[in-house]
Amino acid sequence: MSALFTDRHRELLLDLLRLPSVNPLEAGPEDPPSRLPEALARYAAAAARAGFRTIGLAAPHASCLDRPDVPATVRAAARDPRFLAGQPSLLLRLGPDRPRADTVMFNVHLDTVAGHTPPVFDDARFTGRGAVDAKGPAVALLAGLEAAASHPAVGRDITVLLQAVAGEEGGALGTYGTRPLLEAGHHGRLNVFCEPTGLRALPRATAAMTARITVEGEDAVDDRPDAGHNATVLLGFLAQHLAARLDGAVPGTRVCVAGLHTGRIHNRVHGTGTLLLNLSYRRTRDGTALETAVGRQLADGLRRFTELFDATREFARTARDAARITRLGWDKRGLPALDNRDPWAEALLARAGARPPADDPGFTCDAVWAAGLDGAFTAVLGPGSLAANHAHAPGEFIDLAALEDFAGVVRRLTTSFAEGPRPEAPSTQPRSPAPPFRAPRPEENRTPSRKESG
Numbered sequence: 001m002s003a004l005f006t007d008r009h010r011e012l013l014l015d016l017l018r019l020p021s022v023n024p025l026e027a028g029p030e031d032p033p034s035r036l037p038e039a040l041a042r043y044a045a046a047a048a049r050a051g052f053r054t055i056g057l058a059a060p061h062a063s064c065l066d067r068p069d070v071p072a073t074v075r076a077a078a079r080d081p082r083f084l085a086g087q088p089s090l091l092l093r094l095g096p097d098r099p100r101a102d103t104v105m106f107n108v109h110l111d112t113v114a115g116h117t118p119p120v121f122d123d124a125r126f127t128g129r130g131a132v133d134a135k136g137p138a139v140a141l142l143a144g145l146e147a148a149a150s151h152p153a154v155g156r157d158i159t160v161l162l163q164a165v166a167g168e169e170g171g172a173l174g175t176y177g178t179r180p181l182l183e184a185g186h187h188g189r190l191n192v193f194c195e196p197t198g199l200r201a202l203p204r205a206t207a208a209m210t211a212r213i214t215v216e217g218e219d220a221v222d223d224r225p226d227a228g229h230n231a232t233v234l235l236g237f238l239a240q241h242l243a244a245r246l247d248g249a250v251p252g253t254r255v256c257v258a259g260l261h262t263g264r265i266h267n268r269v270h271g272t273g274t275l276l277l278n279l280s281y282r283r284t285r286d287g288t289a290l291e292t293a294v295g296r297q298l299a300d301g302l303r304r305f306t307e308l309f310d311a312t313r314e315f316a317r318t319a320r321d322a323a324r325i326t327r328l329g330w331d332k333r334g335l336p337a338l339d340n341r342d343p344w345a346e347a348l349l350a351r352a353g354a355r356p357p358a359d360d361p362g363f364t365c366d367a368v369w370a371a372g373l374d375g376a377f378t379a380v381l382g383p384g385s386l387a388a389n390h391a392h393a394p395g396e397f398i399d400l401a402a403l404e405d406f407a408g409v410v411r412r413l414t415t416s417f418a419e420g421p422r423p424e425a426p427s428t429q430p431r432s433p434a435p436p437f438r439a440p441r442p443e444e445n446r447t448p449s450r451k452e453s454g
Contacts, residue, residue, distance in 0.1 A: 004143045004407040005400065010121065012046050013139040013403075016110070017119035017128040023111040024083060025073055025170030031116050036166055039110050040090040043138065043164050050146040051155060052092040052162060059084040059166075060180040070175045071210070071332035074167075078176075087111070087166040089177045091186055094149060095159035100375055101424070103188030104417050105161040106145070106410070107178060107366060108138040109168035113392045125399050132384040133391040136398040137194040137406060138164060140383060144410025153418035160414060161186055165366065171210070173335065174366035182369050189422055190345055190377055192413070193367040196384040196391060199409060201354035203340050203379055205367040206254075206280040207287060209333035211294050213238060215262075217271035217318070217325040225314045229325055231273035232262040234305060234318055238326075239275055241301035242294070246277075249297070250290045252361075253281040276331075280364055284337050284371070291333060298328055338367050342377035344423050352413035353405075354381055375425045382406060 021036040037057075044054045065078050077083045112130040119128030126136055145162065148154050163186065167177030181187075193205070217229025239257050246255045255277065262273030277294065281287040302323045309319035350356065362380060370378035383398065383406035390396045 003404060004147050004411060005140060005404045006143070009139050009143045010400075012042070012142075013126060013136060014119055014121060015042060016135045016139065017126065017130055020116040021111050021130065022114050022116055023167070023170035023172065024086070025077055025172060026114050028114045031114050034086060034111070036086065036111060037088055040088060040164055043110065043142070044090055044092060047092050047142055047145075047162065050094065050142070050149045052094045052145075052160075055091040055093050057088055057090045059086075059088045060176050064176055064180045067175075069332065069334035071171050071173065073170070073331060074172050074175055084176060087176065089163065089165040089167070089181060091181060092162040092164070093159060094145070094162075095155040098159040100187065101189050101422055102157065103159045103161060104414060105163065105186065105188040105191045106141055106194060107163040107165065107191065108134050108141055108194040109165050109177065109366065110135060110138060111166045111169050113169050115394065124401070125397050127395065127397040129396055131396045132196050132389040132398040133386065133396065134168075134194055134196070134382065136384070136403055137196070137382040140403040140406040141194050141410055143403075144407035145414060147407065147411040148414035148418075151415045151418055154414055157420075158418045159188075161188060168366050171332065173208070173332070173364070174369050178366035179369045182373070187370065187373060187376060189375065189425060190348070190417060191370050191373070191379070193365060193370070193378065193380045194382040195363075195365050195367075195380050196382050196386050196389060197360075197380055198385050199353070199355050199381065199383060199405060200357050200360055201346065201349040201379045201381045202357045202360055202362045203338075203342075203346065203377070204282060204357075204362040205338040205380055206282050206362050206364045207284070207335040207337040207368045208278055208280040208364045209287060209291065209335065210331040211277040211279065212329045212331050213275040213277070213298065214327045214329060215271070215273050215325055216327065217321065219271040220269040222267040222269065225269045226317060228269040228317070229271040229321060230269050230315055230318045231271055233309075233315055234322055234326070235260055235262065235273050235275045237305050237308075238298065238301045241304065242277065242297055245297040245300070246290075246293060249293045250281070250286050252283060252286050253279065253290045255279055282337055282339060282361055287333070287335070287337065295328060298326075302326060336368050336371040338371040338378060340371070340377055342425055345377035345379070345425075348416055349379060349381070349413065352416055353409045354379075354413070377425055381409070
């Protein structure tokens with residue numbers, strides 16, 4: 001059998017890997033400026049060979065960010081109009097606009113994390129930023145769809161939508177890439193989000209929220225450490241307390257105790273600092289429970305800190321004022337989690353060569369925005385592994401054989417979908433509505449003092 005991932009696809013992938021498309025939210029000083037619009041234009045030109053029409057290549061309106069579940073980092077970056085202008089998404093379509101029941105949609109992101117490097121291909125393996133997450137899968141997807149387009153029913157009886165999006169990386173979580181496209185109705189009876197899963201068809205995607213614990217005290221000189229608030233000691237204590245108390249507090253959730261920063265100078269008591277927690281969950285209601293647990297355990301940690309350090313010489317002031325100077329905020333929260341079932345679609349994926357999900361809990365990606373879509377089933381599926389292929393790390397790679405395998409799965413999946421039948425999807429649980437936006441009063445956004453709590 002002839003290869004689906006041809007020399008032409010190899011050149012396209014190398015071309016895309018050469019074009020830096022680091023998400024601006026996490027670009028480092030060594031990263032070149034993003035050329036994502038150019039990368040998307042080249043992808044669209046390659047897709048045109050298979051008959052795909054470009055329906056749109058544009059950034060969304062800024063109003064899509066005026067929502068309470070948009071990460072704070074995204075809202076801050078979008079104050080500069082150049083941010084969204086440089087982060088467009090691409091929508092391609094093969095066949096006319098059809099009802100959802102006769103439409104299959106594929107989604108892949110072309111933005112990357114930081115660490116752009118010149119790509120290398122040694123005839124068996126591609127190495128470079130985006131190789132596995134997700135430029136390699138994007139080109140393999142296109143190779144599979146090109147092969148499927150030769151089937152007479154593809155395009156004639158079914159429509160294929162292809163979303164190549166910005167805003168998956170950098171903590172943007174699809175809020176200005178994937179979500180606007182889905183909310184505009186660009187999805188199908190079957191939706192496949194192309195991420196590295198080792199060809200396992202995952203019917204779920206976790207969501208994540210980020211808690212920011214901030215200490216806003218006063219600095220002091222090192223000769224009088226008792227005169228200031230020691231944010232380093234306070235946040236260090238809270239990091240350990242929260243790590244112990246939140247680990248397993250809500251079954252099915254994961255807690256990452258992330259960045260802690262106060263200062264870099266040795267001869268000063270640093271009175272301000274931040275501690276970040278990244279919290280993932282498989283079910284939306286578990287996220288709500290975990291959010292409650294964070295607030296409760298933070299209050300408990302502050303009480304324990306005060307009890308432990310109240311009688312010390314150097315940290316008594318910090319202990320006394322700990323609750324007053326500590327604030328809990330949320331960089332992002334309220335995102336839905338995907339967890340759907342559809343025996344017909346899962347059997348279709350298995351016949352196409354996708355592996356069963358087993359007990360894989362999944363991971364956070366743009367597929368969360370497909371949660372609650374009526375009359376639809378969504379799976380996360382792609383070649384390689386986030387961990388084994390060094391996604392988000394130096395030496396990111398993908399093997400040519402893995403791309404060929406994924407292209408084959410895409411071809412078989414698309415042609416099988418076209419051959420039918422396509423039964424109605426089972427009913428889904430409605431997506432939990434985001435809470436109405438209300439700017440908190442200052443007193444609502446801090447931990448009560450001992451006196452106030454009683």
